[in-house]
Amino acid sequence: MPPALSFALAQADGAARAGRLATPHGSVDTPAFMPVATYGAVRGVTPDELAAAGAQILLANAYHLHERPGEDVVARCGGLHGFTSWRGPWLTDSGGYQVTSLAGSARVDEDGVTFASPVDGTRRQLTPESAVAIQEALGSDLAMVLDECVPATGEAGAARGRAAMERTLRWAERARRARRRSDQWLFGIVQGGADAALRRASARATGELGFDGYAHGGLGLGEDAAARRDLLAVAHEELPAAAPRYLMGLGRPSDLVDAIAAGVDLFDCVLPTRHARHGVLFTRDGLLRLRNARYRDDALPPEPGCDCPTCARFSRAYLRHLLRAGESLAGRLASLHNLRFYLRLMAESRAAIRDHRFDAYRAEVALRSGAELS
Numbered sequence: 305m306p307p308a309l310s311f312a313l314a315q316a317d318g319a320a321r322a323g324r325l326a327t328p329h330g331s332v333d334t335p336a337f338m339p340v341a342t343y344g345a346v347r348g349v350t351p352d353e354l355a356a357a358g359a360q361i362l363l364a365n366a367y368h369l370h371e372r373p374g375e376d377v378v379a380r381c382g383g384l385h386g387f388t389s390w391r392g393p394w395l396t397d398s399g400g401y402q403v404t405s406l407a408g409s410a411r412v413d414e415d416g417v418t419f420a421s422p423v424d425g426t427r428r429q430l431t432p433e434s435a436v437a438i439q440e441a442l443g444s445d446l447a448m449v450l451d452e453c454v455p456a457t458g459e460a461g462a463a464r465g466r467a468a469m470e471r472t473l474r475w476a477e478r479a480r481r482a483r484r485r486s487d488q489w490l491f492g493i494v495q496g497g498a499d500a501a502l503r504r505a506s507a508r509a510t511g512e513l514g515f516d517g518y519a520h521g522g523l524g525l526g527e528d529a530a531a532r533r534d535l536l537a538v539a540h541e542e543l544p545a546a547a548p549r550y551l552m553g554l555g556r557p558s559d560l561v562d563a564i565a566a567g568v569d570l571f572d573c574v575l576p577t578r579h580a581r582h583g584v585l586f587t588r589d590g591l592l593r594l595r596n597a598r599y600r601d602d603a604l605p606p607e608p609g610c611d612c613p614t615c616a617r618f619s620r621a622y623l624r625h626l627l628r629a630g631e632s633l634a635g636r637l638a639s640l641h642n643l644r645f646y647l648r649l650m651a652e653s654r655a656a657i658r659d660h661r662f663d664a665y666r667a668e669v670a671l672r673s674g675a676e677l678s
């Protein structure tokens with residue numbers, strides 16, 4: 305029987321790489337961006353619209369779905385694919401990050417994370433084993449181990465960072481042993497904060513445990529872009545080169561092309577949809593803030609030349625009006641555009657890698673996309 309999942313690298317340009325991840329629910333061209341569907345939906349956007357925007361894989365949060373409606377409900381309704389009607393690949397995050405960041409109420413010990421449910425206040429525990437069981441019940445194609453993520457700053461932070469990194473390794477080993485499904489890939493997570501030696505040690509040990517893919521956790525918490533590139537690079541020196549690499553939860557267009565240049569294959573970030581709800585649009589020439597008075601009677605589409613359904617029909621002036629009037633259509637239309645922008649960024653990155661001109665493409669994105677539209 306052929307393997308249910310596989311990852312094949314097709315082209316490289318420096319450390320940047322393009323490939324294809326095959327799953328039982330379809331293929332994903334990498335580098336890929338995963339729109340965030342925490343509860344099984346990207347806010348205000350339907351599965352058909354996501355596919356039309358170029359999405360090939362979505363991300364859901366196992367912990368949030370465990371709370372509501374419960375993985376047993378999802379499993380009885382056909383798993384994530386049947387329940388949500390997004391029939392393509394799904395990645396689930398374990399939710400460890402969300403749980404450990406519940407201010408004040410979470411306690412982490414060797415067994416797992418104990419916390420008060422934000423839904424009904426009852427005591428809950430997430431362990432490396434239950435995180436795997438929940439994700440197996442949800443039926444995602446790619447699952448993540450439970451990890452411990454602490455902000456590692458200062459002297460005390462360094463010691464905590466090392467302890468959390470080492471615990472993450474012990475949890476990763478337990479997660480591996482807890483696996484029951486062969487049609488789901490499990491990713492290990494590299495931790496170690498902003499300490500290059502810790503991240504190298506974490507990557508080496510996680511790689512030696514042996515996972516189907518590897519994620520970088522705990523980045524985007526204040527380190528600068530150059531430091532992040534170095535942290536990704538040292539981890540990549542240690543990780544098995546043939547496995548997919550995922551940078552969790554980050555970030556801006558310039559962050560994405562930077563990480564692609566370091567050899568990352570998968571991304572997710574709430575930024576395109578969160579910015580959209582606040583009236584901030586990504587464009588090739590910089591950020592467009594719809595609340596700015598100068599768009600009051602601007603008849604141009606958000607980004608001239610964009611092939612999204614919003615830019616095809618609607619003006620900046622109309623979107624600005626919807627936003628100010630509190631119409632939910634504003635966030636929906638802005639999300640369609642921003643998601644298309646991110647997904648096009650990935651398609652353009654793949655093409656640039658194929659043509660061995662990724663450095664030039666990355667420089668162009670870094671120069672323009674972070675600016676304010678003038």
Ligand SMILES: [Zn+2]
Pocket residue numbers: 606607610611612613614615616640641642644
């Ligand atoms: Zn557009």
